[in-house]
Amino acid sequence: MTTIARSPETAPGRLPIVGHALRMKRRPGDFLLSLQASGDAVTVIQLGPKQMYVVNEPGLIRELLRDPETFARGGPITERFRMMFGNGLGISEGEFHRRQRSVIQPAFDHSRIVGYTALMSEVVATRVESWPDGQQIAVDKEMADLALTNVTKVIFAADTAIDIPEFVAATTVVLSGLFRRMTDTIGLTRLPTPANLRYRAATEYLRRTINQVISDYRQSGVDRGDLLSTMLYARDDDGEPVMTDQQLHDEVMTFFIAGSNTISNTLSWALHEIATNPEVEQRLHDEVDRVLAGRAAGYHDVARLEYTRRVITETLRKRTQGLFLSRVTTRDVHLGGYHIPAGSDVLYSFHALNHNPAIHAHPERFDPDRWLPERARAIPRGAFMPFSIGVHGCIGDQFAWVEMIVLLATITARWRLVSAPGHQPKPKLAITMPVDSLPMIAHRREVGVASS
Template identity: 35%
Template sequence: MMRRAPGPRPHQIPGLLRLAVSDPLRSMYQTVSRYGDVVRVPLAPGRGIHLFCRPEHAEHILVDREQRYGKAFTYRPLREWIGLGLITSDGELWERQRRLIQPLFSHRRVETLRPLMVASVERMLDEWDRRPDGTVVDATGAMSGLTLDIVGASLFGADLTGDRDSVYHAVETLQDAVTKVIKNPLTWISPRAARRTSPGFRQWDKAKDTIDQVVARVIADRAEGSAGPGRQPAGRDLLDALLAARHEDGSALDPRQLRDEIVTFFMAGHETSATCLAWTFYLLSTAPEARARLEEEVDKVLAGRPPGPEDTEQLVWTRAVLNESLRLFPPVWTVERDAAADDEVGGWPVRAGDTVITPPYLVHRHPGVWESPEAFDPARFLPERSAGRSRHAFIPFGGGKRGCIGNAFALIEVVVALAMITQRYRLDLLPGFEPVPKVTVTLRPLHEMAMTLRRRVP
């Protein structure tokens, strides 16, 4: 008889699935607490879901044996929204897309976009300066507007400042809708049927149209030669590369593929960074000593100027704060793959057709790797405390060939934003408000993160 990983018995599965639908994080915590770092949930004869929670499991699935695993069935509803872009595609199509786009996200190339990032943060800070001291803002919405501005200017040469509110609410609606569809059993059969039988699908269509209209305008403006503030020279940005891309037969990307690629980077490029920044300001508001150290570093290293490439290595605590925020609240909180071939992970068998889940949210909080894993402690990312730690104990951008292509872009973006905001403002959470995670495609705060803006005098 084949060895099986520990897990619930058949009569326990309905209750477990109900909890997974209502509270996925609690469900995972309870399951791992009861059965250990490896759990198998049998869902059908010959098919199961496996939960793997250790860094070496992540390394095996995402790096060492990545060719044995493809995008999981849970990506199907996402394809209904963003199409077959780099996040949702697989196989030969994914390989072509990756070859086309990878050079645009090299560290050297992304550094040329830094002035556009700085200009976007300056525009937001100038808006804040016109408000009375003590104004209350929704940090999640504010960071979404900022990162949308950055993505529009740096990747698509477009001014999206007028689209902030509509895009923010459209993304929220679509994430909620995708999550509902994933929880619908019909997802296993037909994602389109699942969407039509999930509550709120009409709002889904309206939100998707909002995004598509913005993307269509961006393409049309480029065709007409229009540009957003500080646009890169022709041929330099992502949109230019997509418009110039050619298949082996010399044909250009068809309109549908062009749309899918733009929507993918349009959404992924701003949503995850916005979520990271919002959680970071929340965590800093609860840790006065960590925030004071951040302010001291920013004032000393930058002396009032924007952060340049030469400052990145000096902003050690700034980067540690952001890494600790990504550890506790990874925007991409779970990574799921379907096994294309039989395998063995950590000594436990995985059969072709099984789904494996490696959640960064749990890997980042594994008590065997992280001391006091629930605590906000940026010092754990300082060099002297990071030595010897598995690189796959911290996987906010995934890993291996399928790791996030935009990680260099995102890290420069959030360092620039955090440093420049800290130079001029403190954000304090309103008394009595405690944000909780909202589990959708990304790990957003459940409610508006109301914070008070206070001007700093360095």
């Protein structure tokens, strides 16, 4: 007997002409979470003239991500990303994507990650030693500098001419601008406003800077053993270069953004949550004192920093790095009993999953112990995928976990960071939901030698 797929229901609250665009623009997180509460596995929304399908059920999102041939990268986010980042690993598809991934994968094998960790450990130890005891520091900027310094050392073995503060500032402008462009249904982002001009200038600065570094590498002719050299000197079966300068640019740009912004945002939010949850702070300090005794964390400490990992995991849940993502159907498809036509934009929101009380009890509570093995097993498959899954899952996910654990443990082993009086940080509306600002008072911790 053939099962007839049904058409998804349209989300309530649709207005004439604009549809759900105003709700999506003003409070996108709340709007997407409300679709979770509707109980419909797939819902239709209208963003201006555009109809989109929102997949709400974790298992169906997992199914979608495991079928890139049917649910190809596309839609409002992907197209904006492609305009900025070209055809890098975060955007490319099919055989081309698989080839690029195979070329880049060796840069993230176990031995490389161990080496990267040693570099990161040295960077963070040096950085935090410069903090003034008892003084206020801009934690969001410190984390941005740390993350970008680390990813720079992974991509470029040698020092480069990149101005890290300026690069961080330009990256922040671009990510905020991309979000505005994703939710712009009437073309406001094409006007010559100061914000749009800043976005264009920041975009050009990033492109120009990266192109200059690639040019310098190519002219030197030296294989430096870093990620850029791995890509630059990769050859096909005929001995020809695998990547053009344009493709190198696209890959480097992708790694800069993916490898710095999410890391710095997560660490900033983690330090805020630690400061506002005394029990979490005490348990974290107990663990890093026992494991590290005040020294910088290294690769072989990661397995012992179990509570630190849970703090990072809970931060990735509560402070989800991204409101929604999109795909485009390449054919008519039935998903969970719903019919979705070919060429449809399909949205899904990890933010909504991570804040759904039916999946995570008391979702606004910061509770690292929800990730204890016996409790985590109750979470449905597909309900928590911070680095996605399948062929398009983050190629550097293991590197990212190690980096965040090592940096957070090293910082909290040496410092207690206290929220600045009267300041309540807020998320900025951007693709990766960074903190608007995070001033904190740094107090040096005196830690004795821990017992083994």
